[in-house]
Each structure stands twice: as C-alpha cells, then as structure tokens.
Amino acid sequence: MSSNHELFQRALQLMPGGVNSPVRAFNAVGGEPFFTHRADGPYLWDVEGKRYIDYVGSWGPMIVGHNHPAVRKAVAEAIENGLSFGTPCAAELTMAETISKLVPSIEVSRMVNSGTEATMSAIRLARGFTGRPRIVKFEGCYHGHGDAFLVKAGSGALTQGTPTSPGVPKALADLTMTLPFNDFEAASKMFEDTGSEIAGLIVEPVPGNMNCVQPREGYLQHLRELCTQHGALLIFDEVMTGFRVALGGAQAHYGITPDLTTLGKIVGGGMPVGAYGGKREIMQQISPAGPVYQAGTLSGNPVAMAAGLAMLELVQAPGFHAELTRRTILLTDGLQALADGEGIDFTTTRVGAMFGLFFSSEKIETYAQATAADRTLFNRFFQSMLKQGVFFAPAAYEAGFMSMAHDESIIADTLRAARTAFAELRQ
Ligand code: KE4
DSSP: OOOHHHHHHHHHSSGGSSSSSSGGGOOOSSOOOOOOOEETTTEEETTTTTEEEEESSSTTTTTTTTTTTHHHHHHHHHHTTTSSSSSHHHHHHHHHHHHHEEESTTTTTEESSSSSHHHHHHHHHHHEEEHHOOOEETTTTTOOOGGGSSEEEEEEETEEEEESTSSSSSHTTTTTEEEEETOHHHHHHHHHHHHGGGEEEESSOOOOSSSSOOOOOTTTHHHHHHHHHHHHHEEEEEETTTTSSSTTOOHHTTTTSSSEEEOOOGGGGGGSSEEEOOOHHHHHHBBTSSBOOOOTTTTTTTTHHHHHHHHHHHHTTTTTHHHHHHHHHHHOOOOOOOOHTTTTTOOEEEEEEEEEESSSOOOOOSHHHHHHOOOOHHHHHHHHHTTEEEEOSSSSSSSSSSSOOOOOHHHHHHHHHHHHHEEEEEE
16 A cells, blocks of 8 residues: 555645545644544554544544544445435434434534535524624634634624635625634624624634634623624524533533534544534524525535434443543643643643643643744644654644543553653653
8 A cells, every 4th residue: 555655745736735534634733644444443444554643533532542432433324225315214313313312402403514615604593593794703712614604703893804814705705704712701792783783703612723612601691682682693503512512512511502503523423414403493594494594415424413413322321421531631630740740831721621821831722822832833733743653733723632442551652652741752
C-alpha cells in the first residue's frame, strides 16, 4: 500500500489542499496528514500501519468509539433492504420520535445531510418565521460553511458583518451581526439597538470551535431572555454538544429551552446526517407544511438513520454521560498535573465529554483569551503526541472528544505520552 506521503502528494493534485475538508490538511499544525486505513474503538490505523489513540473521533460522532459492533450490525441489516428509497420510511419516523424524546424542545424535526445544512435551514426558517432580516452569531463560533456564517465582526455602528471568505456578498454579510461570547453587556446593547430587526441568534451553547469554552454562569439564560424580550428566535447549534455534553445536549445540561436546535455528528452515528427542529408552531412553516422551502435527496436516508438510531440507543445506557464525564476529568486533570509539574502555562476546559487544551495561564472564557493562548506550544505538543501515537485535533481552535472506548488504560497511555511531550516543551 502507498505511504501517507505518496497518497497526499497524489491527493494534492486532485482535491483542493489534498482534502475534502480543510482542517484535515494539518495546515494549522504543520506537516502532512496521515491517511486512515481503518478505525476501531479508540484507535485509528494509518496506511503505514501506525496506530493512534484518537481524540478527534471523526470530529465528534464517535462517542461510543469507532466501528462499534451495534452500529455496524444496524447498518449491515439496513443495507439488506436497499441503500436509499426516495420515499418516506419508518426509520425516519423512529428518528424523529427519538430526537423528540431525548430533546423535548424539538417537537418537530427535519433530517438533512450535514450540520451546515441544518444551520443554513434554521437561519432561513428564523427569517421566514419572523419576517426579519438580521442574524446574530458569535465570534469564534462555527456553524458550517453557509454564507450567512462566514462573517466576522466588522466596523460600523450596527457591527455589520465583514465576509471571512470570498464569494460571500457584502449585502448578505451586512445582515449578520457578531457578538463576543460570554459578554453580557454587548449582547444587551445589540438587542437594544437592533432587537426589532433580529430574526434569530445562533450560538454554540458550549463553543467547540474556538477550542472548548464554557458559558459563564447565567450567560445562556441572558441570551434566552434577550431573544424572548425582542421576539427573536434563540437557536442552539448543538451539532457538536448534542448528546455529548449530556443526553439531552447543552440545553438539558444548562436548563435552557431554545426555539430551534440544530444537530449533526452523533445523530448520524458516523454517517452524513444533520437535523434541525424545535417548536411545532415554527417548524410547521417548513415546506411542504408551510412556505419556507427546504429539501434534500438523501435526507432521512434509511442506512444513515439505522446508524444514528443505533448510536442514540447506545448513548442512553444508564450512567453513560456520567462515566464519560469522569473519564474526561481523568484526562484533563492528568494533563494539568503534568503541565504544572513542568512549570508550563497550561489550562483545560471541559463540559461532559468534550474538552479544551490551552497553553495559557488564564482561565479561558472568551475568544480573545482563546486566541491569545500560545499556538506554537500547542503545535509542538500536538506533534510530539502524534509521534507517540496520540491524535488530538490538528488545530488549536478545535475541541477534544472523549469516547466510551477510551478506558482508563487508554487514558493512562495518553498521559504517559503527555509526560514526554510536556518535558520536550521545556527543552
Ligand atoms: P458539518 O457541515 O461539517 O457537518 O457541520 C458544521 C458544523 C456546525 N456546527 C458546529 C457547532 C460544528 O462544530 C460544525 C462542524 N464542526 C467541524 C469541527 N470544528 C467539522 C470538522 C470539519 O470541518 O472537517
């Protein structure tokens, strides 16, 4: 079989940056990516046979570990009946029932094929339902590559958006306003100034795309109150936090009821699935029940539903999230102790089974603090761990993910590698 390098050199000729999603290219951390040949439990094996303990977990879906027998069995059985029908099938109904059971704020849901599709649809729905033009997002939060989200805080009284990518029209970016996460006053001021024009506010309730940052006490409730007061929809983007920070997601963990929720990753069990949903009154505006159009050839695909349903079954095991949280604490406390032992400025964050690592002496609560953390040290730590067979997210602004396949011996192996990595940082 070809080497990682040979495959990547060929891939560079045929795919932009040699990858099908930018972060996989390792540009943020340097070096070339490895090509995975197979995955099982907590491990990935690359095409050269090197094994990695994997804390990326396909960027979140693999909360029960890779290639779980129950998920594999469900997919194998579903395939026996065909790959795609293009008509309703019972598995879609079971998925909708399961989502509503686990996330009660989602009275009505729609399946799509990615987190991006879910968030794009939720934004369109918020605008269609309220008849208002503006959207609020947060700097450092990522909601997929929809045009409305590729916007950063711009200048101008209304904090009008500035595109972060060519191809996003300024006229559209102007309708996306950006706030600093965890800043109570800035949110209040924006709603005082433009509340009557805001269709929806979309937020990662536990941001995982500025690495993992925890909401300050009362902050999510503050956003809930502002949206209620001004008639804007509160949209929780739980693509990453859903079924991970708690069985019912961040909304259950913090006791907040959003108007709409977007889902992805775990809900698909590793297959291409996204979903959005919320209050019946709002969701009934979606075609064909209502006038807001949204559609998808493979939405609710029977094989993808089988994978997602098998995964959602597994995460409902008694004590599942408590045990995952315990293991996450074991890892982050272990890393903290090792860094402290070497006198390295290092801090961790975590909620449920997602965590963040920062080379900083500060308690990380804002995007400014997260981006001020030492990325050079992060990249050196990443490379040392990778060399020792531990794969963390190849970028300083990505969260880490614990799985039920990472038992205490795996965590001990990780900490053994980290001891060496932190010692190397001192050289
Ligand atoms: P997808 O379109 O990639 O399925 O989901 C977009 C998305 C939406 N909302 C949140 C909170 C997300 O984290 C994501 C995607 N997450 C990234 C990792 N930061 C996926 C990895 C990638 O882009 O390759």
